[in-house]
Amino acid sequence: MNLALPLPAADQAVPSAKALIPFVSVANMMRLVHRIGIEVMLRDLAEVLEGNFRRWESFDKTARIPAHSAEGVIELMPTSDGEVYGFKYVNGHPRNMRAGLQTVTAxxxxxxxxxxxxxxxxEMTLLTALRTAAMSALAAKHLAPKGASTMAIIGNGAQSEFQALAFKAICGIDTVRLWDLDSAATEKCARNLRGHGLTIVPCASAEEAILGAHIVTTVTADKRLATILTDNMIGSGVHINAVGGDSPGKTELAREILLRADIFVEFPPQTRIEGEIQQLDPDHPVTELWEVIAGRRAGRTVDSQITLFDSVGFAIEDFSALTYVLAKAVEAGTYDLLDMVADPDDPRDLFGMLIRAGV
Amino acid sequence: MNLALPLPAADQAVPSAKALIPFVSVANMMRLVHRIGIEVMLRDLAEVLEGNFRRWESFDKTARIPAHSAEGVIELMPTSDGEVYGFKYVNGHPRNMRAGLQTVTAxxxxxxxxxxxxxxxxEMTLLTALRTAAMSALAAKHLAPKGASTMAIIGNGAQSEFQALAFKAICGIDTVRLWDLDSAATEKCARNLRGHGLTIVPCASAEEAILGAHIVTTVTADKRLATILTDNMIGSGVHINAVGGDSPGKTELAREILLRADIFVEFPPQTRIEGEIQQLDPDHPVTELWEVIAGRRAGRTVDSQITLFDSVGFAIEDFSALTYVLAKAVEAGTYDLLDMVADPDDPRDLFGMLIRAGV
Structure with a gap:
């Protein structure tokens, strides 16, 4: 990856070019998405993710570093491939919604x-929504039953429309069946998805939503051990894309489903703490998704198999999204420059730079 | 701490107030330092640090998370007191200087x-220099011999002038004796310190610099096991402020000095990996500085004692500096507002916000 940027030429002006860091604001991220097209961008992101999952072993990997409070969690997610370093700051505060705030910002x-x-x-609030959806669809491309055309989405909050479009763009899904505890969320999701080429079926219960679905996406936000899907709701051959269970004490699936499923995860040391599999023994067998993507292990082998992508989100996914955005934002000019790094003429003369600024 | 900010009133404009995060650029940090006065700010920072070291037990503490490369290290340093969360991004790349770049940016x-x-x-390149110097002087206030008036500074790079002024403002030092392997660095430091009320003595060797010094500050940058101070250079009664040895494989003092000194550290699990004491057995006795500041353990007890502050920098110090800067920047108006958090009218309608932005 080429990190060289078309920065202003260095001259005597303060701040100098070395002090300036490209910043993609929320407004510029929205401009970038519209310029590229949301479905093209989801496909692009899935492609970058696929490439980086294939070279999984070239990344430094560490479980994200959480700071928990009664209301939620703040996490730092660093990784590096030896050339480029990246990290994401992300929070998860389910009660925020009641105060008119986002559950997740990043x-x-x-x-x-x-x-x-x-x-x-x-900004990564929007970018996380995009990369999470692209990641879900990439996993399903390798795990879902062939010819899958219908997906149930349980939980119709901020992430739901992104999931629907990613599965359309990347997996060829044509029908989404929606359910949320709050019917206003389902109405919002159905309204937003109109005109995007999907058949939308709002449903009155989770049981109704999963009827005929080849793929079931769970993406709820409550921080508790919930049972969004019970054992008898999941028949053979289904692919479950479990997105919402992503921190200690926050799960969505009945333990019995996990015991019947073949489970695929991003980074096991993190997923065992945060994912659905926190409900299982610490040595319960799981497959690392990167091995499937790299062709080293099998994904779905038989039609009757229940596959589960126990998604919690991993730093390499954010790294992938950020490198994509840097390249595209520079190309499109959708960034500002921030005076974020002190850059004295003589690097040892930080003090002199400070003092001269006061004259 | 009151996090409420004088943000613009929320209205229909995009981005809304909730999307906007105060940003203190390098230029605004310099404005703030000049507005407050550098010595006043160093004293203020030492006071905030002292208060937070007294309530050390109320913070979440974790060793910083490093990413090492051949050229240096990038670190994330998070902490929280349950109300406020803070983290610093900081790098240390000793070879940067040759390319006209800062060794440390943050x-x-x-x-x-x-x-x-x-x-x-x-920005925290300048702020780290200020807080590191304030921290060093705060430790010396509790550990240096009474009446100390002369300090040697071995290593006259970007941090050296900040150290000199902090020890003047907080410990009453009136004379600094300077030495660096590169005499141009010493000349730069001496020139910068002129007119700040200190007697400056440039020296031709480390041995000469420590003559008559009650406090010896080592603040060199090379990433190796160096011996800036040998055993016979350090007599009884001296306080050593060891700032430069701060990552694995990067030390400044002869092991024999450590064995003769009473050693004070910030957070032992981090210092045992990164500090001078990486040269010692993992159970070598050390005192946590916060216990001295909180009055629970003795600092210097006899005149002849060699005290050593094995400083590596800890997240609570950055947290302290950031809370101070937030309050002062808001008061002074020395900040910009960044459109960094997506803020849809309905928090569940991130997708709708994105789509409407394209119309």
């Missing part, structure tokens, strides 16, 4: 491993 | 633990 940074200088700061 | 974030929303993004 921003991220890329830096050059050789100098340690940041090269990108970007 | 930025930091504060967030509200109850909502997970960021409340401040700030």
């Amino acid at each position: 921003f991220g940074v890329l830096a050059d491993m050789h100098t340690g200088y940041p090269v990108l700061l970007s | 930025f930091g974030v504060l967030a509200d633990m109850h909502t997970g929303y960021p409340v401040l993004l700030s």
Whole structure:
């Protein structure tokens, strides 16, 4: 990846070019999505994700670093491929919605491993929604039954429309069946998806939503051990895309479903703490998704198999999204420059720069 | 701490007030330092640090999370007191200087633990230099011999002038004796310190610099096991402020000095990996500085004692500096507002916000 940017030429002006970091604001991220087209961008992201999952072993991997409170969690998610470093700041606060705030907000940074200088700061609330959906659909491309055309979406909050479009763009889904505890959320989701080429079926219960669905996506937000799907709701051959169970004490599936399913995960040390499999023994067999994508292990082998992508989100996914956004934002000019790194003429003369600024 | 900010009133404009995060750029940080006065700010920072070291037990503490490369390290340093969350991104790349880049650059974030929303993004290259110097002087206030008036500074790079002024402002040092392997660095440091009320003595060797010094500050940057101070250079009664040895494989003091000194550290699990004491057995006795500041353990007890502050920098120090800067920047208006958090009218309608932005 080329980190060189078309920055202003260095001159005597303060701040100099080395001080300036490209920043993709929320407004610029929205501009970028519309310029590229949301379905094209979801496909692009899935492609970048697929490439990085194939070279999984070249990344430094560590479970994200959480700070828990009664209301939620703040997490840092760093990774590096030796050339580029990236991290995301992300929170998850289910009660925020009642105060008119987002449950999940995020921003991220890329830096050059050789100098340690940041090269990108970007909003990631929108970008996380996009990359999570692209990741879900990429996993389903490798795990869902062939010819899958109908998906149930249980939980119709902020992530739901992104999931629907990603599965359309990447897996060829043509029908989505929607259900949420709050029917207003389902109405919002159905309304937003109109005109995007999908058949939308709002449903009155989770049981109704999963009727005929080849893929079941669970994407609810409550921070508790919930049972969105009970054992008898899941028949053979289904692919479950479990997105909402993603921190300790926050799960969506009945344990019995997990015992019947072949389970695929991103980074086991993190998923065992945060994912649906926190309900299972710590040595319960799981397959790392990257091995399937790299062709080293089998994904779905028989039609009757229940496959489960126990998705919690991993740093390499954010790294992938950020490197994509840096390249595209520079190409499109959809970024600002932030005066974020002090850059004295003599790097040892930080103090002199400070003092001269006061004259 | 009150995180409420004088943000613009929420209206129909995009982005709304909830989307906007105060950002303190390098230029605004310099404005803030000059407005407050550098010595006043160093004293203020030492006071905030002292208060937070007294309530050390109320913070979540974790060793910083490093990403190492051949050229240096990038680290994330998070902490929280249950109300406010903070983290710093910082790099250390000793070879950067040759390319005209800073060895250390940094930025930091504060967030509200109850909502997970960021409340401040700030440059921290300058702020780290200020807080490191204030921390060093605060430790010396508790550990250096009474009446100390002369300090040697071995290593006259970007951090050196900040150290000199902090020890003047907080410990009453009136004379600094300077030495660096590169005499141009010493000349730069001496020139910068002129007119700040200190007697400056440039020296031709480390041995000469420590003559008559009550406090010896080592603040060199090379990433190796160096021996800036040998055993016979350190007599009884001296306080050593060891700042430069701060990552695995990067130390400055002869092991024999450590064996003769009473050693004070910030957070032992981090210092045992990164500090001078990486040269010692993992159970070598050390005192946590916060216990001295909180009055629970003795600092210096006899005149002849060699005290050593094995400083590596800890997240609570950055947290302290960021909370101070947030309050002062808001008061002074020295900040910009960044459109960093997506804020749809209905928090569940992130997709709708995105789609409407394209119309």
